[in-house]
Amino acid sequence: MKWLMGLLALLIVVAGASAYLWRGELAVRLVERAARQGIEASLKTELPDGLHALFCGTGSPLPDRARAGPCLAVIAGQHVFVFDAGEGASETLALMGVSQGDIEAVFLTHLHSDHFDGLAPLALQHWATASATAPLNVVGPVGAARVAAGLNEAYAIDAGYRTAHHGPEIMPPSGAGLLAREFVVPAADGETLVVHDADGVRILAFRVDHAPTDAVGYRVEYGGRVLVISGDTSRSPSLTAAARGADLLVHEVISPRLDRIIHDAAIGAGRENVGAIFNDILDYHTSPADAGAVAQEAGVGALALTHFLPQTPIRGLARVFVDEAKRSFPGPVWAMRDGDVISLPRAGGVRRSHHLRF
Template sequence: MRGKVIVAIAIAIVVVGGFAGLQRQAGTVVLAMALEERAGVDRTRDLPDGLHVALCGTGSPLPDPGRADACTAIIAGRHIMVVDSGEGGARNIALMGIPNGRIDAVFLTHFHSDHIDGLGPMMLLRWTGSGATSPLPVYGPPGVERVVAGFDDAYALDAGYRTAHHGPRIAPPTGAGGVARPFAVPPRRSNDQVVVFDADGLRVTAFRVDHGPVDPAIGYRFDYKGRSVVVSGDTAASPALVEAARGADLLVHEGLQPRLVKLMTATLTKRDVPNTAQITRDILSYHASPALVAREAQTAGVRFLVFTHVIPQLPSRMMYPAYLGDARRLYDGPMMVGEDGMMFSLLPSSHAIDFTRLPVG
């Protein structure tokens, strides 16, 4: 809303003036107002102590102008963690007023491109945003070492340029890139969980999910001061997820609506795009429909359900009922289709979940 007001002021100045000089003046005024509203803003500074979940990317590999790729930010006390680092996620974190420089760690669910292709900007903005003297920790199952090493190698020249330009105080050479933090995953077809982070009252546990042939694929549960959130990663039906999500306050779960995806397949087939059509057939086997997710959330006793990694693209909110299908009939708690910029706040000594929107445009 504030952005629309700024644009309206600019238009009024130009209409009233109608001269190039006034247009230049209007541009300067608008930029100054935008900078005052956004530059250096830390919207986490006044958050009450608790568990806050910010959706920094709710999209998928399918191009979607309104959604970045997979990215969920978790704020717990003084810690800022990020689950997955898809393209556009680091940008959205900055736009939302969450300081990139204060990100403590990234937790990867698996190594599909749309969950890792934003790691470069995530590492860069964290490093230069705080003058970090050590690399960004990146947690994940075995294989995370190779992913992090690849990004470090790809960005090595860039890091050298930035230190040479800005100096080692602003861009310390020891702080560039990331450092892999691999952990042993639970056995296949087990409901076991493993603690991968435990400090300052925040505990992060990892569990297997079913995204075959991707293996391993991981979901995470975050517990802080009696409140909890589970992030599914990409998965089909998963008994381990149901077990990990038992009693959770908030479940952030991927969702693919088969009926809508089949419409996409039919259109691609009609237009003779066979490769992409086959991909849309294949993805049905290793994602979860909203109805299936609703059943699992009901079984687990989850208090609030939010869909992310939304497939297919939904150009309008008018499509949300078609996307959800029977989900509302199968789950008796509150449910939302996630959008970039949404934030959910879970405060201690309460069962309430407060909702707000942070700017991403």
């Protein structure tokens, strides 16, 4: 018996040593398989007909390695749209299996830089992955065209290099960059503006309260299902009106309790400027309690929290936001992570899944 145990131990050591020695080769084999699967896979074709919210960035301007900047992709039937493109949005979409060549338009909620600083990488991937012959469409409040023109100028030299290197068939010069369409933000609460209406997909913009910016939220309708995106806002009656009866409300949040901890730490360290910023941001974002109250008043089916302020570097911290929102909204409340998908199939129901590949 003893010799058998000895032999087993020896085998385990030998297997361990070979795995260690061959770990590079094993990793290459894994990458081979993942590359084949990755190039064939498309999340769009895997999901059932319906409206799907893909969380491609659940963070804020504050540093959080686990969360890209603000980004929500929406698949409506076979159509793909993106709402805001913060830093890391393009990379997260790629890791979720979304082909960026499929994106029909990016809708901006407002022109705070953290909501568009991932736009240029998105435009590059839109161009490169599909050899696009037209630029990526960007739709947003007045000022969006100036942002697009600036980014196009900043990336013009790069675009020239790419066409020169790969040739105009692979990188057609006409497909580089962004093409903007602006709209005037509706002035009154309760007023909506149709910004897209084609093939059964309707997208409406409505004003929210994020002064001094001109900011909107969006309502997306497809196949009898509705999802509403708050954008950045303090508690807004206009949002409540637009979200009425929606299946899903995707809402930004700031935790006054956690914000206060950072504010006090900054003041304690003599960093008055940082303290002032953490004080100022409270007045144009929404607490989880208020997000829950909006969800309750609008009678939505479920509440998805995103754009976490401050950041949530410790696992479990997102629970603080959920627990507070649950006190004012009895329905499902979820703290979203990058890679999460909430599906509203045409056939009914709500499904949650996670799609972050390595």
